[in-house]
Amino acid sequence: MNSKILEIENLTVSFDGFKALKQLNFSMDTGELRVVIGPNGAGKTTFLDVITGKVKPTEGRVLFKGRNLRSLSEHQIARFGVGRKFQTPRIYLNLSVRDNLAIAGSRAKSVFSTLWGRASTAERRRIGGLLETIGLATKADGLAGLLSHGEKQRLEIGMLVAQSPDLLLVDEPVAGLTDEETANIGDLLLALAESHSILVIEHDMEFVRQIARQVTVLHEGSVLCEGTIEEVQSDPRVIEVYLGQQSEMPAAAVKEEISAT
Numbered sequence: 166m167n168s169k170i171l172e173i174e175n176l177t178v179s180f181d182g183f184k185a186l187k188q189l190n191f192s193m194d195t196g197e198l199r200v201v202i203g204p205n206g207a208g209k210t211t212f213l214d215v216i217t218g219k220v221k222p223t224e225g226r227v228l229f230k231g232r233n234l235r236s237l238s239e240h241q242i243a244r245f246g247v248g249r250k251f252q253t254p255r256i257y258l259n260l261s262v263r264d265n266l267a268i269a270g271s272r273a274k275s276v277f278s279t280l281w282g283r284a285s286t287a288e289r290r291r292i293g294g295l296l297e298t299i300g301l302a303t304k305a306d307g308l309a310g311l312l313s314h315g316e317k318q319r320l321e322i323g324m325l326v327a328q329s330p331d332l333l334l335v336d337e338p339v340a341g342l343t344d345e346e347t348a349n350i351g352d353l354l355l356a357l358a359e360s361h362s363i364l365v366i367e368h369d370m371e372f373v374r375q376i377a378r379q380v381t382v383l384h385e386g387s388v389l390c391e392g393t394i395e396e397v398q399s400d401p402r403v404i405e406v407y408l409g410q411q412s413e414m415p416a417a418a419v420k421e422e423i424s425a426t
């Protein structure tokens with residue numbers, strides 16, 4: 166098996182001549198939890214869009230499990246094992262939490278046969294396990310529409326896991342959440358990281374500190390630096406791009422500013 170789940174080489178993406186990504190190089194090991202941060206407009210969303218095939222490289226290539234994704238459609242890439250969770254939950258509000266997971270986990274079947282067919286013991290057990298993992302076992306038979314925003318985020322992460330992707334792409338999972346729900350999502354991602362490869366894009370530095378082992382900082386479409394959260398937070402280039410001209414502040418104060426960003 167390829168030890169790199171994702172390898173991105175000299176990736177450039179141009180929109181009408183504007184380079185949203187420029188000669189970007191990136192790689193991630195199988196089983197790794199990686200967090201990508203960067204100021205607004207750094208190219209984070211475009212980066213995910215290229216991995217899922219929504220946007221095609223202008224130059225360079227994206228290898229997933231060693232295979233170049235260029236000729237594959239978005240749908241084929243999803244089937245090949247790339248799963249994405251968008252910022253806003255996309256769940257079935259009028260179905261129960263359990264049924265949302267059942268539908269997500271049975272891509273090959275129709276919605277009808279999933280809901281009214283008889284689930285196998287293995288399927289029921291798997292959904293039961295997932296409900297525990299996402300902390301929604303006590304709400305399994307309630308309507309998804311009645312969940313709090315944070316619970317909906319956890320459900321959608323569960324739905325992503327139910328599809329058994331090889332790589333989970335998670336886009337800003339804690340935007341708009343309370344501190345408690347943010348910590349819950351962090352714990353969930355850490356638990357999932359025991360057995361999954363996960364790439365998270367996030368702005369919330371408190372959250373990044375909770376979950377990150379290895380952080381990649383994007384700036385103007387390229388990788389500015391990589392390292393542990395402590396390393397990137399004290400890197401003068403990161404301080405500069407986050408705070409621009411304010412970088413004459415004492416280093417300790419700037420670090421606090423980054424933490425608060």
Ligand SMILES: Nc1ncnc2c1ncn2[C@@H]1O[C@H](COP(=O)(O)OP(=O)(O)OP(=O)(O)O)[C@@H](O)[C@H]1O
Nearest residue numbers: 180183184185203204205206207208209210211212
């Ligand atoms: N379809 C497009 N056409 C033209 N320009 C685009 C397009 N998509 C993105 N861009 C530009 O590319 C740059 C990178 O955008 P992107 O959304 O990837 O950044 P981001 O890091 O996700 O930003 P944010 O944190 O604000 O979501 C921005 O300057 C954006 O305006």
